[in-house]
Every structure is written in C-alpha cells, then in structure tokens.
Amino acid sequence: MNGAFYIAATGLRAQQGALDVTANNIANLNTSGFKRASVRFSEMVASGQATVESVQPSGVASSGAERVFTQGDLRETGGSMDLAIRGDGFIELMAPSGRSVLWRGGALKVGEDGFLSAANGMSLRGMIAVPTGAQDLLISADGRVSAIFDDQTRNEIGRIDLTMVRDSAALSAIGEGLYELTDGARATTLAAGEDGAGLLVQGSVEASNVQISDEMVTLLLTQRAYAANAQVVQAGDQLMAIANGLKR
Structure with missing residues (x-):
C-alpha cells in the first residue's frame, strides 16, 4: 500500500508543476512577444526500495517546460x-x-x-x-x-x-x-x-502566442489529473486505517 502513496505523490508533484506552467501562460496572455510553455510527462520505474526522498518511485515525472516558438499575431x-x-x-x-x-x-x-x-x-x-x-x-x-x-x-x-x-x-x-x-x-x-x-x-x-481557450482546456485537464492523484492518496489512507484497526 505504501507504493500507492509514492506513486500518487509523483503524480501530484508533476501535475502541480503543470498547473504552474499553465498559470504562467495565462498570466502572460497580454505580454508582448511572450512564448507559451508546454509540459512533457514521462514514466518512472522504481529501482530498489521506493522512497520519495532517496529513490525515484514508479509513477510519472515532469520532464520540464518547453517553450513553443510559434509566431504571435x-x-x-x-x-x-x-x-x-x-x-x-x-x-x-x-x-x-x-x-x-x-x-x-x-x-x-x-x-x-x-x-x-x-x-x-x-x-x-x-x-x-x-x-x-x-x-x-x-x-x-x-x-x-x-x-x-x-x-x-x-x-x-x-x-x-x-x-x-x-x-x-x-x-x-x-x-x-x-x-x-x-x-x-x-x-x-x-x-x-x-x-x-x-x-x-x-x-x-x-503579441503573445498564448491561446486562452487552449490554456483553459489544459488547466481543467490538469486539475482533474491532480484531483485523481489526491483521491488515490485518500483511498490509500482509508485502507491503511482499516488495516490498522483490525484486531487479532
């Protein structure tokens, strides 16, 4: 069950980074010459005992924000x-x-x-x-x-x-x-x-090459993914509580 916590934690971190990037894009909607950024995700596979601090657990990682240099109006x-x-x-x-x-x-x-x-x-x-x-x-x-x-x-x-x-x-x-x-x-x-x-x-x-409609769709999808990972943490906590409450 600990694995579920670690996997969900990677998802929360990755989606939080994506939310920050999208928020920055929207904030610079009217900034002249601004180039929007896009986040890429990659799969992680654990090597050894998984802990958030020492070894990257299985789950998802953000590979960083990449600038999109399309022409603005x-x-x-x-x-x-x-x-x-x-x-x-x-x-x-x-x-x-x-x-x-x-x-x-x-x-x-x-x-x-x-x-x-x-x-x-x-x-x-x-x-x-x-x-x-x-x-x-x-x-x-x-x-x-x-x-x-x-x-x-x-x-x-x-x-x-x-x-x-x-x-x-x-x-x-x-x-x-x-x-x-x-x-x-x-x-x-x-x-x-x-x-x-x-x-x-x-x-x-x-003008900025940010399209507000695209950014709003990305924002909603990222929020849903964040909420899904949070629910995994919550479900894992509930199962751990049940296990800890069992009596011999």
Missing part, C-alpha cells in the same frame, strides 16, 4: 520605435556583462551612449549609432536603418541582422522576453529575409 502600434519580426529569427542584444542574449523585438530607444538599444537598455549587437539631430528612424523590412533629419534628408546608419537558432530546445528563457543559448548550442546570423529568418516590421509589436 503582429499588432500595429504606429510607433516608429516599435519593432517586430515576422518569421523565426531573433534580434541579438548585448547584455551589460558582454554576453549575447536574443530578443523577439519590442520597443526600441536611443541609449545614453547614442546607440540604438532595446527598452531595457541593452544595445543591439550591431552597435548602430544614431546621429545627433536625427528626428526619426526608418527601419526597412530587410533591416536597413536610416536616420531622418529636419530637412527630410535620410542617411543609412546601419543594419539590424537576425539570428537563427535551428533547435528551439537550445534556447533558455531568462525573463523579460529574452533568451540565452545553452552551452554548446550554435546560432547563425543572417540578413532579414534570408533562409527563413523573417522580415522586420516597424510600427508593430508581436
């Missing part, structure tokens, strides 16, 4: 400093530590050092310097960035390239819509429009 904002990607590529940013992080776009700004950067202050890896006196920026679909001045003259000041990661499992989310490559993973830098990297869309932002 592009929402037009009209802002010249808003930028989205229609495709699978990423914009490479330079973190304060010097490491590279990947970004799906959003709000841009001109940093204190005069370089084009994301709203979080991280400069674009291309280090595009915006000239003093520039009144506006024009970003073409292929990534070319031009500065527009008062007299309506236009000068090209740089280009935003895109980074392609063929294996989405090689990406690790670090928050704020940013991702890092896992150790040993490789990425390819391409011009926008090349080899499926996608095109840049100025004046738009990418």
